[in-house]
Amino acid sequence: MEVKSVNTTAMILGLFFLISFVAAEDPYKFFEWHVTYGNISPLKVAQQGILINGKFPGPDIAAVTNDNLIINVFNHLDEPFLISWSGIRNWRNSYQDGVYGTTCPIPPGKNYTYALQVKDQIGSFYYFPSLGFHKAAGGFGAIRISSRPRIPVPFPAPAGDYTVLIGDWYKTNHKDLRAQLDNGGKLPFPDGILINGRGSGATLNIEPGKTYRLRISNVGLQNSLNFRIQNHKMKLVEVEGTHTIQTPFSSLDVHVGQSYSVLITADQPAKDYYIVVSSRFTSKILITAGVLHYSNSAGPVSGPIPEAPIQLRWSFDQARAIKTNLAASGPRPNPQGTYHYGKIKVTRTIKLASSAGNINGKQRYAVNSASFYPTDTPLKLADYFKIAGVYNPGSIPDQPTHGAIYPVTSVMQTDYKAFVEIVFENWEDIVQTWHLDGYSFFVVGMELGKWSAASRKVYNLNDAVSRCTVQVYPRSWTAIYVSLDNVGMWNLRSELWERQYLGQQFYMRVYTPSTSLRDEYLIPKNALLCGRATGHHTTTPGPLSEGSERF
Numbered sequence: 001m002e003v004k005s006v007n008t009t010a011m012i013l014g015l016f017f018l019i020s021f022v023a024a025e026d027p028y029k030f031f032e033w034h035v036t037y038g039n040i041s042p043l044k045v046a047q048q049g050i051l052i053n054g055k056f057p058g059p060d061i062a063a064v065t066n067d068n069l070i071i072n073v074f075n076h077l078d079e080p081f082l083i084s085w086s087g088i089r090n091w092r093n094s095y096q097d098g099v100y101g102t103t104c105p106i107p108p109g110k111n112y113t114y115a116l117q118v119k120d121q122i123g124s125f126y127y128f129p130s131l132g133f134h135k136a137a138g139g140f141g142a143i144r145i146s147s148r149p150r151i152p153v154p155f156p157a158p159a160g161d162y163t164v165l166i167g168d169w170y171k172t173n174h175k176d177l178r179a180q181l182d183n184g185g186k187l188p189f190p191d192g193i194l195i196n197g198r199g200s201g202a203t204l205n206i207e208p209g210k211t212y213r214l215r216i217s218n219v220g221l222q223n224s225l226n227f228r229i230q231n232h233k234m235k236l237v238e239v240e241g242t243h244t245i246q247t248p249f250s251s252l253d254v255h256v257g258q259s260y261s262v263l264i265t266a267d268q269p270a271k272d273y274y275i276v277v278s279s280r281f282t283s284k285i286l287i288t289a290g291v292l293h294y295s296n297s298a299g300p301v302s303g304p305i306p307e308a309p310i311q312l313r314w315s316f317d318q319a320r321a322i323k324t325n326l327a328a329s330g331p332r333p334n335p336q337g338t339y340h341y342g343k344i345k346v347t348r349t350i351k352l353a354s355s356a357g358n359i360n361g362k363q364r365y366a367v368n369s370a371s372f373y374p375t376d377t378p379l380k381l382a383d384y385f386k387i388a389g390v391y392n393p394g395s396i397p398d399q400p401t402h403g404a405i406y407p408v409t410s411v412m413q414t415d416y417k418a419f420v421e422i423v424f425e426n427w428e429d430i431v432q433t434w435h436l437d438g439y440s441f442f443v444v445g446m447e448l449g450k451w452s453a454a455s456r457k458v459y460n461l462n463d464a465v466s467r468c469t470v471q472v473y474p475r476s477w478t479a480i481y482v483s484l485d486n487v488g489m490w491n492l493r494s495e496l497w498e499r500q501y502l503g504q505q506f507y508m509r510v511y512t513p514s515t516s517l518r519d520e521y522l523i524p525k526n527a528l529l530c531g532r533a534t535g536h537h538t539t540t541p542g543p544l545s546e547g548s549e550r551f
């Protein structure tokens with residue numbers, strides 16, 4: 001009797017600890033995605049789209065800070081496929097990044113289960129297919145990460161929260177677009193612009209007097225876009241995971257790969273209004289209109305379509321007006337244990353300049369003259385399995401060379417915990433955007449002209465926005481600060497898809513000699529293996545815990 005009672009108590013205690021352990025762990029959300037081809041006709045012409053669970057665009061992912069997202073992706077296409085998660089940091093876990101350099105493609109007819117954690121993150125992001133020109137056929141969708149319950153958000157809960165995916169679009173099949181580039185050509189001018197997968201008539205429904213959040217991402221291939229709503233001001237509240245100073249704008253420039261949240265209030269006479277998206281700084285202007293529909297609307301859209309400001313200066317000024325709301329709660333970057341990024345000593349300055357050229361008579365693009373070519377094995381797997389000869393960690397200079405472009409599997413070695421200044425120099429006549437996987441960075445400055453050490457005088461060292469995708473205006477520079485606190489192999493790329501595909505990208509290897517799980521996770525046990533990693537083993541015998549050794 002006595003013994004039994006003790007056992008029961010022990011059992012109850014054991015259960016209690018088990019339950020409290022489970023409760024203390026971050027929640028899991030499970031997804032099963034089937035990627036297929038399907039007919040779509042966003043520009044009124046039937047074409048082959050890439051659907052996720054039958055949808056174009058794909059389903060929204062709604063997560064909460066620190067959620068674990070377990071996404072089992074089945075590839076029913078006739079080509080290898082990967083999804084990448086723009087803005088999801090994949091803390092210590094670049095294996096999940098879903099780009100060529102980190103993850104083997106999912107072969108046709110096979111599946112791979114991604115395990116992502118949205119650790120310490122909030123905000124608006126998106127996912128997209130990263131290989132070839134799949135992005136030109138769909139396969140993208142929105143990711144929203146809400147603050148945890150009880151963490152205050154610096155604005156009242158909106159009456160509705162809408163995904164607004166905008167992007168330029170081609171009627172041409174993704175394989176034909178890719179073939180044009182493979183054959184040495186360039187990407188043609190797009191055929192139109194889509195809003196949530198529609199070339200016209202996309203509608204947002206609102207009720208009078210209420211306020212709504214719009215999460216706008218540019219998922220297109222090459223054009224900066226301007227977004228505006230007739231007669232309605234938009235209050236900017238969040239940019240790629242940072243709550244911003246709440247500035248009202250009549251229109252918003254959204255460069256390729258960027259995400260913004262705005263609030264709009266239904267405070268105008270009840271009717272329908274134009275939602276307008278147009279291409280930026282192009283000689284021919286593409287434009288599409290959707291509808292903002294009041295529930296008690298007295299009539300259809302009317303009046304002139306609102307115009308975008310045309311000056312580059314306006315866009316510059318808007319970009320510089322985007323600042324962090326330092327009073328907002330929630331996870332905020334604290335590089336090296338301080339919230340004052342402006343006080344940290346920069347340990348390395350990297351300057352990156354793009355250029356265009358030819359290799360073997362074909363159009364190519366480069367970063368510091370290095371034009372990226374993938375090899376047969378993901379770089380991260382080559383590192384993990386210590387396979388020599390896949391790449392060389394010093395294969396791209398960290399300053400522009402002004403030389404002719406050359407082919408290389410470019411990887412830049414950087415030190416874990418370095419605090420790095422990166423200056424993007426744009427000597428070309430187009431707006432560019434750059435994205436760094438695995439990180440968000442502080443956008444400390446952007447100006448017309450050539451960067452020099454004196455340019456640092458205009459840096460914002462107090463409330464610059466922290467984000468993952470930044471524009472660089474024509475013949476201008478943009479400077480960022482990034483705290484290299486996430487070990488792994490991370491893609492730094494042009495978001496202009498032609499340029500990315502033809503070499504304007506490289507990998508940043510954030511390296512530590514430590515093999516502790518505190519610094520980097522093990523390769524996932526279900527990792528697909530390919531190239532020279534085929535036949536290696538992902539399983540490590542014995543229990544592992546924080547602080548265990550990797551090898």
Ligand SMILES: *[C@@H]1O[C@H](CO)[C@@H](O)[C@H](O)[C@H]1NC(C)=O
Pocket residue numbers: 072111112113114526527528
């Ligand atoms: C493929 O899906 C099955 C479940 O249907 C799962 O057990 C398996 O782990 C998945 N494969 C990979 C590589 O994630």
